[in-house]
Amino acid sequence: MTDPQFRAGFVSLVGRPNAGKSTLTNALVGQKVAITSSKPQTTRHTIRGIVHREDSQLILVDTPGLHRPRTLLGKRLNDLVADTLSEVDAIGFCLPANEAVGPGDRYIAKQLAALKKKPVVALVTKTDLVDRAALAKQLMAVTALGNEVLGEAGWADIVPVSAADGFQVDTVAEVLSGYMPSSPPLYPDGELTDEPEAVMVAELIREAALEGVRDELPHSLAVVVDEIVPREGRSPDNQLLDIRVNLYVERSSQKAIIIGKGGARLREVGTNARLAIEALLGTRVYLDLHVKIAKDWQRDPKQLVKLGF
Numbered sequence: 001m002t003d004p005q006f007r008a009g010f011v012s013l014v015g016r017p018n019a020g021k022s023t024l025t026n027a028l029v030g031q032k033v034a035i036t037s038s039k040p041q042t043t044r045h046t047i048r049g050i051v052h053r054e055d056s057q058l059i060l061v062d063t064p065g066l067h068r069p070r071t072l073l074g075k076r077l078n079d080l081v082a083d084t085l086s087e088v089d090a091i092g093f094c095l096p097a098n099e100a101v102g103p104g105d106r107y108i109a110k111q112l113a114a115l116k117k118k119p120v121v122a123l124v125t126k127t128d129l130v131d132r133a134a135l136a137k138q139l140m141a142v143t144a145l146g147n148e149v150l151g152e153a154g155w156a157d158i159v160p161v162s163a164a165d166g167f168q169v170d171t172v173a174e175v176l177s178g179y180m181p182s183s184p185p186l187y188p189d190g191e192l193t194d195e196p197e198a199v200m201v202a203e204l205i206r207e208a209a210l211e212g213v214r215d216e217l218p219h220s221l222a223v224v225v226d227e228i229v230p231r232e233g234r235s236p237d238n239q240l241l242d243i244r245v246n247l248y249v250e251r252s253s254q255k256a257i258i259i260g261k262g263g264a265r266l267r268e269v270g271t272n273a274r275l276a277i278e279a280l281l282g283t284r285v286y287l288d289l290h291v292k293i294a295k296d297w298q299r300d301p302k303q304l305v306k307l308g309f
């Protein structure tokens with residue numbers, strides 16, 4: 001039954017490069033979905049993370065246009081950003097606690113002001129890097145920016161947060177949830193990301209797995225990307241993505257076809273898929289494939305939802 005109190009909607013985290021958007025996205029979602037690094041402008045795709053809460057669901061959308069004010073001409077950039085942001089229900093504007101409010105922040109704030117009625121929540125990020133006095137000063141500076149650019153009312157809210165130690169991460173989710181419209185959940189429970197990257201990766205694996213056996217398994221194969229996680233401790237120019245994937249078939253005879261004698265076919269599928277994914281993403285990849293039987297998944301609506309259909 002649908003809970004009339006439930007809220008669900010879209011949120012975009014914006015802010016200048018290195019403001020902590022990707023890290024906060026990961027902390028909110030509770031699992032790594034975005035690629036973070038200390039080098040600015042590494043977010044390569046519009047990424048969505050989904051935050052499932054008891055009484056709300058937040059779908060986080062990244063706004064790539066705001067990352068590169070210097071490489072796009074003013075109007076085009078404004079249009080691009082306005083396009084993306086006009087579709088969200090609230091905006092979280094990330095400003096690092098340990099860096100003075102500067103022209104980059106003011107530039108973004110002015111674009112947000114042009115969107116008129118959209119609620120903008122100022123998120124003062126990385127609070128673990130400053131002491132209480134410095135944080136208080138930064139909160140005042142951020143409040144002043146809101147009043148200067150958005151008028152008397154200023155930001156919809158202002159929340160200090162640290163993705164690194166978890167301080168107030170939950171409060172951020174709660175405050176943003178308050179700006180979501182009443183709606184049933186928009187995504188099935190347990191779904192963490194709906195990024196185009198995962199969909200494309202699944203497609204490439206499906207292709208590789210069906211190569212040469214298409215007649216035997218035409219529609220009996222579902223590919224679900226469980227996780228795409230950057231390997232810890234790698235430098236930005238030597239990244240490795242760990243990708244864990246489940247391949248679902250309907251019967252054990254089909255499982256045997258996919259795996260092949262002594263696992264030989266699955267190894268070949270893995271290599272071919274990995275090369276295609278590396279070419280797509282431009283990063284080295286470690287692919288972890290598991291073949292599972294989901295009996296009659298094509299006829300079972302619950303299974304279909306679980307498998308992303």
Ligand SMILES: Nc1nc2c(ncn2[C@@H]2O[C@H](COP(=O)(O)OP(=O)(O)OP(=O)(O)O)[C@@H](O)[C@H]2O)c(=O)[nH]1
Binds near residue numbers: 129
């Ligand atoms: N100490 C600390 N560091 C953080 C925190 N959040 C992010 N960082 C660091 O700040 C840097 C930038 O963080 P990102 O999350 O990649 O920033 P971003 O805004 O997504 O950056 P772009 O993709 O360049 O726009 C990384 O080195 C993070 O580890 C935090 O809460 N505390």
